[in-house]
Amino acid sequence: PRRARRLGVPAVAAGAALGVWFARTLHAAGTPVDPREATTAIVTSGPFARTRNPGYLGMALVYAGVSLLANRRWPLVALPGVLAVVDRGVVRREEAYLAERFGAEYENYRSRVPRWV
Secondary structure, X not given: OHHHHHHHHHHHHHHHHHHHXXXXXXXXXXXXXXXXXXXXXXXXXXXXXXXXXXXXHHHHHHHHHHHHHOOOOHHHHHHHHHHHHHHHHHHHHHHHHHXXXXXXXXXXHHHHOOOOO
């Protein structure tokens, strides 16, 4: 439990901080945070300069951190599968939408910045 706490607290904190940074960056760019709303801009600053999916990455860090704090291994074992489902079921659809909406601008961004890290 002690080691789990040492790893869990920073993971939750990093994930929460990344989530806040993600939302603030989108807000400052004038594009919605809610994925159900139409994107108005390709955001390449802030956390988007390092990963195309900082929101999902932040959620994964919080998930892993909470699992560690709860001293539960099965959620950690399930995390790669959860991320695979998010990647294939959500992220790739979002990428197709962005490529269609923004064309070369998005393709250029996608060629420079990794999907996850």
